[in-house]
Structures are given as C-alpha cells and as structure tokens.
Amino acid sequence: xxxxxxxxxxxxxxxxxxxxxxxxxxxxxxxxxxxxxxxxxxxxxxxxxxxxxxxxxxxxxxxxxxxxxxxxxxxxxxxxxxxxxxxxxxxxxxxxxxxxxxxxxxxxxxxxxxxxxxxxxxxxxxxxxxxxxxxxxxxxxxxxxxxxxxxxxxxxxxxxxxxxxxxxxxxxxxxxxxxxxxxxxxxxxxxxxxxxxxxxxxxxxxxxxxxxxxxxxxxxxxxxxxxxxxxxxxxxxxxxxxxxxxxxxxxxxxxxxxxxxxxxxxxxxxxxxxxxxxxxxxxxxxxxxxxxxxxxxxxxxxxxxxxxxxxxxxxxxxxxxxxxxxxxxxxxxxxxxxxx
Numbered sequence: 001x002x003x004x005x006x007x008x009x010x011x012x013x014x015x016x017x018x019x020x021x022x023x024x025x026x027x028x029x030x031x032x033x034x035x036x037x038x039x040x041x042x043x044x045x046x047x048x049x050x051x052x053x054x055x056x057x058x059x060x061x062x063x064x065x066x067x068x069x070x071x072x073x074x075x076x077x078x079x080x081x082x083x084x085x086x087x088x089x090x091x092x093x094x095x096x097x098x099x100x101x102x103x104x105x106x107x108x109x110x111x112x113x114x115x116x117x118x119x120x121x122x123x124x125x126x127x128x129x130x131x132x133x134x135x136x137x138x139x140x141x142x143x144x145x146x147x148x149x150x151x152x153x154x155x156x157x158x159x160x161x162x163x164x165x166x167x168x169x170x171x172x173x174x175x176x177x178x179x180x181x182x183x184x185x186x187x188x189x190x191x192x193x194x195x196x197x198x199x200x201x202x203x204x205x206x207x208x209x210x211x212x213x214x215x216x217x218x219x220x221x222x223x224x225x226x227x228x229x230x231x232x233x234x235x236x237x238x239x240x241x242x243x244x245x246x247x248x249x250x251x252x253x254x255x256x257x258x259x260x261x262x263x264x265x266x267x268x269x270x271x272x273x274x275x276x277x278x279x280x281x282x283x284x285x286x287x288x289x290x291x292x293x294x295x296x297x298x299x300x301x302x303x304x305x306x307x308x309x310x311x312x313x314x315x316x317x318x319x320x321x322x323x324x325x326x327x328x329x330x331x332x333x334x335x336x337x338x339x340x
Contacts, residue, residue, distance in 0.1 A: 011258030023145035071095035084108030089116035151265035163244035182257030195226020196318035
C-alpha cells in the first residue's frame, strides 16, 4: 500500500507529522512526501520515507505538470492533505489516488478547501495538540495512533563531528542553547532579550551558545553583543547541524519555531517562549518542559501582523525566561539525581 503525504512547508509543521511515519510503516505502508525544497533536504535519506518529491515554488504549468505526472505514476492508494489549505488539497487531488484524506472544514486553515477531499475527518473532542490532530487522520486507514510521540529523525555523522570540533575549540560544555531566529516575526522574542538572558545565566554559572541558520548571522551577532560577550555564536547550521548542538545542550530556549519543535521531538529539555499561538496546541509535550507566555486577547492567533497582539512578546522579560530555565535545568538535574 502506498501513501502520499502532502506536507506543510515549515519545519515545525513537518516535525509534527513525523509520528505518522512509524504508525503507517509498521502496518506495511510505503510513504512518499511531497514538500518544498527546504524541508525536502531535511527528509532526504529518511529510512521510513520511500521518496521525497519536491513541489515547485510556484504553480507554473511546465514544472507543475512534471510533478503531477511523477506522482500519478507512483500509483498512490491514499493521499493525506496535512495542511488544510487549497494548495495542499489540490496536490492531493492532482496525484489521483484512490482516496484523499484530510481534516474536515472546521479544522482546516481554509475550510472550503475540504471540498477537494474525498474523506474529510473530524478531530476528536479530546484532541488538542497538533501532533494528535495529524495522527487522528490515520483512523481513516485503520491506524489508531493518537498519543504516539515517536519521532524518527535523520542523523549525520559529519555534522556530529563538526559540532564536537567546535565545542572543543571553544571550550563550550554544559551550555544553554539560545535560538532567536524563526520565520514568523510575530512569534519571535527579541535579540536583546536573549542577550540579557545570556548575561543572567553567566551570573548563575551557565554558559550560552546562540544557534542560527545561514543568513541569520547578523541576528546571532546582535544577541552576542547584547550579552556583552557572555554568549558565543554557533557556526551557521543546517537542521541536522542544529540537532547536534541541541542534543548536547542543557536546555534549548526558543519561541514557537522549528527549532523548538525539533528539540521537543528529540526529547531535549526545552523552554518555550509563547505569545499569540497556543502552547497546548503546538507547544512542548514533555510535562517537565516550561513555557513562558503572555496571552493576547486575540489568542490563538496565526496572523503575522495583528494590531491586537502587536508587542505582546516584548512583555516577556529576561528574568521571566531565566527563572524558566532554572526550573527546567532543575527538573533535568533532579531526574538524574544531581544537584542543581
């Protein structure tokens, strides 16, 4: 049996679909994922993914027809629309599977796009987290996996070696990993705030590293400057490179971004910084993780620009985040039977 995942573009949303893979592959399904190029590079070579097909950036006739023909030749039994918008529903239909499955209108970003889905699925009343909303779609093919928190993630020996070399050269150990970047500006916390957190952690005997992607060098430099040199910037990393720095950290500190969701999937201790979006829906699921939040009147709100929640992230103070880090580090230390 063959399934197509028409996946979201953002890294965090991709991470939230990963538990669907073991739930299906254990039942003998072969899974192909259609996504954009940035996520495709992360998923390449994944042991539970038969193929990754890169969707064109724009729906130009030539490129689109080529991808459609490729998908149809693969002969899918089912296509899952995992984002709930017109474009993903259209791709699911274009692939010409026997069945197209996606969430029913009330649980979609574009409710009317459910018209393109042959089997709309309601979300159970007791399901809150986006991971479980995705898993609820599998009930349509006889897989009841709600509650599964199994995230098959790729690894990279070369990235591991590069990370170890950087940490040795910079004498960095037992560090907190600060992640100021992300695509949605309304969800992000300030570089100044991250820098002040690094200064406060230094006073408490903890070192800080600043994670960033290629193109975010200036942001990392701003955090380091605000920290008065108490933080160090990591080299620009891919997602697989970020994983290596995250797995060696004491705690990852990030807003509602791909970095946070990837760290959660890895089981790394996390402090999440939230504002307009809802942490019960997209936040950490380890009960020991800590969320710092200021809740605007419009919450949950997914607009990148909104007059109601404008400025809400700035209401979160560095002492708020430092206290959350101390709580999370303390919980991890207590689990290992160590003193904080």
